[in-house]
Amino acid sequence: MEITFNGRPHELTAGTSIQELLDQLRLDCLQVVVEHNHNIIPRQRLAETALNDGDTLEVVHFVGGG
Numbered sequence: 001m002e003i004t005f006n007g008r009p010h011e012l013t014a015g016t017s018i019q020e021l022l023d024q025l026r027l028d029c030l031q032v033v034v035e036h037n038h039n040i041i042p043r044q045r046l047a048e049t050a051l052n053d054g055d056t057l058e059v060v061h062f063v064g065g066g
Contacts, residue, residue, distance in 0.1 A: 001013075001014050001051075001052070001053035001054075002053060002054070003051055003052075003053070003054070003055045003056065003057055004055070004056045004057065005021075005057050005059070006057070006058055006059060007058075010057075012051060014053070015050055016050070016051050017046065017047055017048065017049060017050050017051065018034055018036060018041060018046045018047075018049045018051060018057070019046040019047040019049075020047075021051065021057070022034075022046065022059070027059065027061075029043050029046055030043070031061060031062050032059050032060060032061055032062070033059070033060045033062075034046065034057065034058070034059050035057070035058040035059075035060075036049060036051075036055065036056070036057055037055055037056055038056070
């Protein structure tokens with residue numbers, strides 16, 4: 001299946017959860033905010049939220065500095 005990840009096409013296995021995708025991409029769920037189809041997904045729901053063909057996912061990283 002194909003989703004849009006941060007504005008670009010991304011191929012995934014059907015039934016992949018958001019948490020599984022973050023793990024594949026080596027992204028720490030404590031350092032990102034995830035928007036799935038224009039809805040912010042709470043961290044505790046990442047593992048239970050499955051991605052579907054055509055979904056849009058935006059992941060924003062927290063950056064420190066000063």
